[in-house]
Amino acid sequence: MNQQTSNPASDGQPRWPSPASAWYAAVILMLANTLAFIDRQALALLVQPIKQDLQISDTAISLLYGLSFTIFYVAVGLPVAWLADRSNRRNIVVASVAIWSLMTSLCGLARNFPMLFLARVGVGAGEGGFSPSAYSMLADYFPKERLPAAMGVYQMGVYLGGAGALLIGGLIATVIPPESLVTLPLLGAVKGWHIVFLLLGVPGLLLSLLLLTVREPARMSATGQAGAAERASLGELFRHLGRHAGAYVGIGLGFALMIFVGNGTGAWIPAFLTRKFGWTTAEIGHSYGLVVFLCGTTGALTGGFVASLLRKRGHDKANLLTAVFGFVALIPITVSFPLMPTAGLSLGLIGLMNFFAGFNFGGGLAALQELTPNRMRALVSAGYLLTINLIGAALGPTAVAVVTDYWFHDPSRLPQAISVTCAIASPLSVVMLLIGLRGYSHALKTSTNA
Numbered sequence: 001m002n003q004q005t006s007n008p009a010s011d012g013q014p015r016w017p018s019p020a021s022a023w024y025a026a027v028i029l030m031l032a033n034t035l036a037f038i039d040r041q042a043l044a045l046l047v048q049p050i051k052q053d054l055q056i057s058d059t060a061i062s063l064l065y066g067l068s069f070t071i072f073y074v075a076v077g078l079p080v081a082w083l084a085d086r087s088n089r090r091n092i093v094v095a096s097v098a099i100w101s102l103m104t105s106l107c108g109l110a111r112n113f114p115m116l117f118l119a120r121v122g123v124g125a126g127e128g129g130f131s132p133s134a135y136s137m138l139a140d141y142f143p144k145e146r147l148p149a150a151m152g153v154y155q156m157g158v159y160l161g162g163a164g165a166l167l168i169g170g171l172i173a174t175v176i177p178p179e180s181l182v183t184l185p186l187l188g189a190v191k192g193w194h195i196v197f198l199l200l201g202v203p204g205l206l207l208s209l210l211l212l213t214v215r216e217p218a219r220m221s222a223t224g225q226a227g228a229a230e231r232a233s234l235g236e237l238f239r240h241l242g243r244h245a246g247a248y249v250g251i252g253l254g255f256a257l258m259i260f261v262g263n264g265t266g267a268w269i270p271a272f273l274t275r276k277f278g279w280t281t282a283e284i285g286h287s288y289g290l291v292v293f294l295c296g297t298t299g300a301l302t303g304g305f306v307a308s309l310l311r312k313r314g315h316d317k318a319n320l321l322t323a324v325f326g327f328v329a330l331i332p333i334t335v336s337f338p339l340m341p342t343a344g345l346s347l348g349l350i351g352l353m354n355f356f357a358g359f360n361f362g363g364g365l366a367a368l369q370e371l372t373p374n375r376m377r378a379l380v381s382a383g384y385l386l387t388i389n390l391i392g393a394a395l396g397p398t399a400v401a402v403v404t405d406y407w408f409h410d411p412s413r414l415p416q417a418i419s420v421t422c423a424i425a426s427p428l429s430v431v432m433l434l435i436g437l438r439g440y441s442h443a444l445k446t447s448t449n450a
Contacts, residue, residue: 037161076128081382100126101204108197152304152362159296166289250436257429259392267397299355304362334422
């Protein structure tokens, strides 16, 4: 249904979708990714009023933030990705955006912990079907020399969403105080934090309609030949993964450890700025939010286009070599920013950290798609997302907290805890990515990627 034809030209030259339709798809998918990260991070902005209103503990909040979202995100991702490799991916993306947006709004109707937990499960379930399908679509919209740039544009959504959540948090106290009581038609008296969730779901529902204008691309081979969607058996999938285990394991664990550092620092940077420099929530939301917006988006764009440029000039390993450069640059930055004597110096290094974190994704995600036949790209992407979410998103923030509580036994030693965590995980991420680079180089020589 609504399949965009992209057949080879009569002269035998490969025929990809037009650049205009491809970049339109990339931008619309990037906007969806932006809303995903705003909706995902909304709970972190509203911890205190939710705790007070529902009378729940920090542990309960952590279950809402982590377990309810992450477990169901990865659980839904694999079966939906299996479906995406066999059916219309655009329709799965539309359904995913609509589901997570609706469930975000339903968070605004929750009057107790079980209701809010179930709504957050729905947010995670909706988002779990999105990225594997989006990755697979972009790999069929763009040839390999332009795919890193497209992935960089798509990955901008992470930083636009993260920055949007921070900036919204900085404004929330003056626009809609989260603890205030407001009377709405039909709903009656609700708290300010309810209204925030109700409103956050609306843009996603509208965007799900706009996504209907994005066409499902034909599934392309590495040479740009279009073909019907073939069904890869599980045996074929595991044989392919086994042949290129070094590349997949290295890329997956390398990026998982980088995200471990990113989430571990990102979750605690607001608390770090408060505890070490006495910053207020409004100051953090404004200054840190702008840093994430400017540096993260610039890094994602720059890294993607650098990898694309190098590919066009004949550097076949450019996708992962670009990422290796960014990974290495992150080691001194992540270790040293918590130890800076002034907020300005720390924030400057935090900006560089966001730049180089974003810099890595375009080439890294493109390499993952390039390694994988189109008939199994969504499922492999879901496995990658499962790895980075379980290791990076779930364990990173906890690791920093454990070092603070059980090594230093002092909340004021949070800066040192962040530095120690990064000093261990950042070099390990480089080691794993170098293993992935070796496997990637071998795979480029031996795999037909048909």
